[in-house]
Amino acid sequence: MTLELFVWLLLFNIGLCQIIPGDQSVVFSSLIDPEPLDEDIYRNMFTYAHLIDISYCVSSTSHIDPPFKCDLNCEERFPNVTLVHQWYFDDSVCGYIAVTHSNIFNYKATSKKTIIVSLRGTRSLFDSYTDIKVDMVNYNNLGTKLRECGTRCRVHRGFYRYYLNTLIQIDKVLRRELDGEDDYELLILGHSLGGAISLFLSLYYLDLGYNNMTVITMGQPLVGNQPFVTWADEVLGSSKPVVHGTFDRKFFRVIHKNDVVTTIPSNNNIIDSYTQFSNQIYLNCSATETVPTIDQVVDCHDGENPLCIKKDFGKIDFFTHNYLQAHTTYFRSMGLCGIRNNVFM
Ligand SMILES: *[C@@H]1O[C@H](CO)[C@@H](O)[C@H](O)[C@H]1NC(C)=O
Ligand SMILES: *[C@@H]1O[C@H](CO)[C@@H](O)[C@H](O)[C@H]1NC(C)=O
Ligand SMILES: *[C@@H]1O[C@H](CO)[C@@H](O)[C@H](O)[C@H]1NC(C)=O
Numbered sequence: 118m119t120l121e122l123f124v125w126l127l128l129f130n131i132g133l134c135q136i137i138p139g140d141q142s143v144v145f146s147s148l149i150d151p152e153p154l155d156e157d158i159y160r161n162m163f164t165y166a167h168l169i170d171i172s173y174c175v176s177s178t179s180h181i182d183p184p185f186k187c188d189l190n191c192e193e194r195f196p197n198v199t200l201v202h203q204w205y206f207d208d209s210v211c212g213y214i215a216v217t218h219s220n221i222f223n224y225k226a227t228s229k230k231t232i233i234v235s236l237r238g239t240r241s242l243f244d245s246y247t248d249i250k251v252d253m254v255n256y257n258n259l260g261t262k263l264r265e266c267g268t269r270c271r272v273h274r275g276f277y278r279y280y281l282n283t284l285i286q287i288d289k290v291l292r293r294e295l296d297g298e299d300d301y302e303l304l305i306l307g308h309s310l311g312g313a314i315s316l317f318l319s320l321y322y323l324d325l326g327y328n329n330m331t332v333i334t335m336g337q338p339l340v341g342n343q344p345f346v347t348w349a350d351e352v353l354g355s356s357k358p359v360v361h362g363t364f365d366r367k368f369f370r371v372i373h374k375n376d377v378v379t380t381i382p383s384n385n386n387i388i389d390s391y392t393q394f395s396n397q398i399y400l401n402c403s404a405t406e407t408v409p410t411i412d413q414v415v416d417c418h419d420g421e422n423p424l425c426i427k428k429d430f431g432k433i434d435f436f437t438h439n440y441l442q443a444h445t446t447y448f449r450s451m452g453l454c455g456i457r458n459n460v461f462m
Contacts, residue, residue, distance in 0.1 A: 149418045149419070149422075150424075151399065151401075151415035151416065151417045151418075151422070151424055151425065152415060152416050153411060153412060153414065153415055153416075154359060154398065154411070154414050154415070154416060155359060155360070155361045156411065157222075157223055157361040157362075158359055158361050159411045159414055160223070161222050161223070161361075162333075162371070162398075162414065162448055163448045163449070164221060164222065165304075165306055165333045165335075165448075166335065166447050166448035166449050166451070167189070167194065167448075167449065168195075168233055168235050168304075168306055169235055169236075169237070169306045169307065169308045169311070169333075169335060169447075169451065170189055170308075170449060170451050170452070170453075170454065171187055171189050171191060171213070171235060171454070172211065172212040172213060172235040172236055172237035172306075172307075172308070172311065173237045173238075173451065173452045173453070173454040174187040174188055174189060174191075174454040175203045175204070175205050175211050175212060175213055175237065176205060176211070176454075177205060179454065180203055180205075181200050181203055181213055182200075183199070183200045184198075184199045184200060185198045185199060185200050185215060187454065188454050189454050195215075195217070195219075195221065196219075197217050197218065197219040198215050198216070198217040198219070198221070198233070199215060199216055199217065200213060200214075200215050201213075201214045201215055201216055201290060201294060202214040202287065202290040204286045204287070206282070206286065208279075208282045209279060209282035209283040209285070209286050210236050210237070210239065210279050210280075210282075210283045210307075210310060210311050210314045211236070211237055211239075212234065212235050212236035212237055212283075212307070212311060213233075213234075213235055214232070214233065214234050214235075214287060214290055214291060214294070215232075215233045215235075216230060216231065216232050216233070216294055217230070217231050217233070218230055218231075219231075222302075223361075224361075224362045225362060227300075228300060229300040229301055229302055229329075230294075230298055230300065230301045230302075231301070231302045231304060232291070232294045232295060232298075232301060232302070232303050232304065233304045233306065234287065234291065234303070234304065234305045234306065234315070234318065235306045235307065235311075236283070236305075236306065236307035236308075236311030236312075236314050236315055237307070237308060237309075237311045237452070238308050238309030238310045238311050238312075238336075238452065239309070239310050239311075250273075250274065250275055250382075251273070251382045251383075251384040251391070252273075252274045253271040253272060253273060253274060253341070253342065253389055254271065254272060254273075254274045254277055255268070255270065255271055256270040256271055256272040256277070256341060256345050257270075258320060258321075258324050259321070259324040259325070260324070261324050261325060261326070262323070262324050262325065262326045263320070263323060263324045263352050264348075264352075266344065266345060266348040266349075267344055267348070269342070269344040270341065270342070270344045270345040270348060271341060271342045271344075271345060271389055272317075272340050272341035272342075272345055273313070273338075273339075273340050273341065273382060273391075276310070276313045276314065276317070276338075276340055277317065279310070279313075279314055280313075280314045280317035280318065283314050283318065284318065284321065287318075291322075295322075295327055301329055302329050302330070302331060302364075303322060303327050303329060303330045303331075304330075304331050304332075304333070305318055305319045305322075305330065305331070305332040305333075306332075306333050306334075307333075307334050307335075307337065308334075308335045308336055308337075308447065308451055308452070309335075309336045309337065309338070309378060309444065310338070311334075312334030312335060312336060312337025312338070312370075313334075313337055313338055313340045315332055315333075315334050315337075316332060316334060316337065316340060316349065316368070317340070318332075319332035319353065319367065319368070320349060320352065320353075323352060323353070323367070328364060329364050330364060330367050331364065331367055331369070332353065332367055332368050332369070333369045333371065334368075334369070334370050334371065335371045335373075335447040335451075336371075336372070336373065336376050336378050336379060336444050336445075336447060337370060337378075337379060338378050338379065338381050338382065339379075339380070339381065339382060339383075339391040339392065339393065340391075341391065341392065342388075342389045342390065342391065342392055343390070343392045345392075346392040346393070346394055346395075349368075349394070350368070350394055350395045350396060353366075353367045353368035353396075354366040354367050354368070355368055355394060355395045355396035356395055356418075359398075359416055368394070368396055369396070369398050370394050370396045370397055370398065370420070371398045371400065371447060372397055372398065372399050372400065372420075372425070372426045373399075373400040373402075373404070373443045373444070373446060373447060374399065374400055374401055374402060374403070374404075374426070374429055374443065375403075375404060375429050375439075375440060375443040376426070376440070376443040376444045377430065377440045377443075377444070378444050379426055380393075380426065380430055393419075393420025393421055393426075393427075394420050395418065395419050395420065396418070396419075396420065397416070397417040397418065397419060397420050397422060397425055397426060398414065398415070398416055398417070399414075399415050399416075399417040399422075399425040399426060400413060400414060400447070401413045401414075401415055401425075404439045404440075404442035404443040404446055405439070405442065405446075406446075407446055407448070407449060407450060408448065408449075409448070
């Protein structure tokens with residue numbers, strides 16, 4: 118099954134019947150105007166997107182060749198990046214771990230080790246079947262370095278299970294790379310379902326005390342209820358300003374205009390409804406614009422900001438908007454690496 122089919126399944130099973138028209142009359146007294154990003158962070162977004170897209174090269178039929186060769190120009194674009202681990206299993210979210218000492222994010226004077234964890238979305242029928250359910254499980258964090266989320270925190274059952282299986286795949290390898298490093302950046306990246314799993318992974322490693330962390334998700338679905346989201350936003354510094362080269366704000370939730378996946382799952386359960394994060398980097402351009410200009414990449418601060426993703430789904434219109442393309446266009450056309458290989462199967 119292709120990514121396209123997977124997304125359409127998501128859209129038709131959940132999107133049509135469950136997206137509630139946005140209430141445009143709600144007034145947000147604390148609304149902060151959308152602001153453009155710092156130029157360095159804007160440029161880094163293309164690098165993050167490229168590193169995320171490379172995770173699609175890990176499939177049942179293709180892989181990344183060490184040290185870091187792939188069909189997406191890996192070697193030329195990232196000459197000093199070294200692959201540490203890649204995995205492809207049906208019951209976890211696939212991806213890779215790579216490390217570098219190169220200053221690929223243009224930080225001021227740095228010799229830090231960058232550890233990249235990158236997770237892709239899914240193409241399998243089994244995955245989509247799990248994704249479209251809405252039921253939740255209790256979420257308990259370790260409570261080691263972070264305060265406890267509390268007994269009311271609940272998250273998506275299927276995503277949580279994928280997270281646990283993914284953690285099993287990567288924990289040993291990742292800790293080996295992290296341990297004993299003083300000057301490091303742990304970069305956790307993911308698209309679509311991979312974004313949801315990235316978020317859970319970041320909370321786990323943050324709870325263990327790995328504070329030099331950045332988590333970037335693109336086209337990430339919602340994952341939990343209000344108590345969970347409030348806690349996650351707080352510990353990840355969602356309300357902190359975006360400042361290049363700092364870890365004050367750790368989480369960047371990147372949302373393309375009209376990407377419906379970023380607004381699901383949606384349920385009608387008042388106590389346990391899926392909640393938007395107070396965090397939104399919005400690509401204010403059409404689905405066909407692959408390369409947004411700096412003015413089109415704005416910090417909308419809040420997922421509920423009525424000028425951003427919130428306004429896009431007042432009503433779902435499959436005829437005038439290409440929702441699939443919006444979901445797969447994040448600074449480049451994502452997810453083509455494996456598909457190209459699959460064609461020859
Ligand atoms: C890669 O590493 C080599 C040797 O350490 C260095 O000379 C070169 O500048 C690095 N390239 C990049 C793009 O960082
Ligand atoms: C990264 O972590 C090290 C060791 O924990 C710390 O000394 C350093 O200040 C951190 N860097 C930043 C930019 O926070
Ligand atoms: C998005 O761009 C349009 C112009 O194309 C502009 O009118 C609107 O204010 C922008 N929205 C945000 C949130 O920046």
